[in-house]
Amino acid sequence: MIRVLVRAVPMRALFRLTTAWLVVGSVLIGPALAAIQTATVEITTTLEPASLTVTTGTTVTWTNSDGERHRVRSTTGPEEFDSGNLETGESYSFTFSQAGTYQYEDDRDSDNTAYHGTGVVEAAGGGGDDG
Numbered sequence: 500m501i502r503v504l505v506r507a508v509p510m511r512a513l514f515r516l517t518t519a520w521l522v523v524g525s526v527l528i529g530p531a532l533a534a535i536q537t538a539t540v541e542i543t544t545t546l547e548p549a550s551l552t553v554t555t556g557t558t559v560t561w562t563n564s565d566g567e568r569h570r571v572r573s574t575t576g577p578e579e580f581d582s583g584n585l586e587t588g589e590s591y592s593f594t595f596s597q598a599g600t601y602q603y604e605d606d607r608d609s610d611n612t613a614y615h616g617t618g619v620v621e622a623a624g625g626g627g628d629d630g
Contacts, residue, residue, distance in 0.1 A: 545613040554623040576601030
C-alpha cells in the first residue's frame, strides 16, 4: 500500500507565497501592460479631444464619425503622420515613438481651428537620467 504524506500548509505561509507571486507577476507583466496604451480622437465637425497628452508607445486612433471625408496630418513634431483620406466610419492609427509636441490638422478645413489638434507625447517610464 502506498501512503501519501500530506502536510498542512499554515495559512500565513500560503498568504506569503501568494503575495510573493503577485508581486513577481506585477513586476514582470506590469511594464508590458503599461506599454499597451491607446487613445482615440473622434472626427466630426471638430476633433474630440482637440488636445491630448500621452506617453511614448501610445497608439492614437482617429475615427471619422462625420458624413464627409477627412484627412489628418501632422504639421509639426518629431515624427510625421498622415492618415490619407478617411471615409465615413474609417479609422487611422499612429503609434508615437518619440516624445515631443505634435500639431496636426484635418485637411477637410485646415483654416478652421476646430480641425486643429495638439498631441503632447511624454517619455514613458518617468525615469530621468542619473548623470
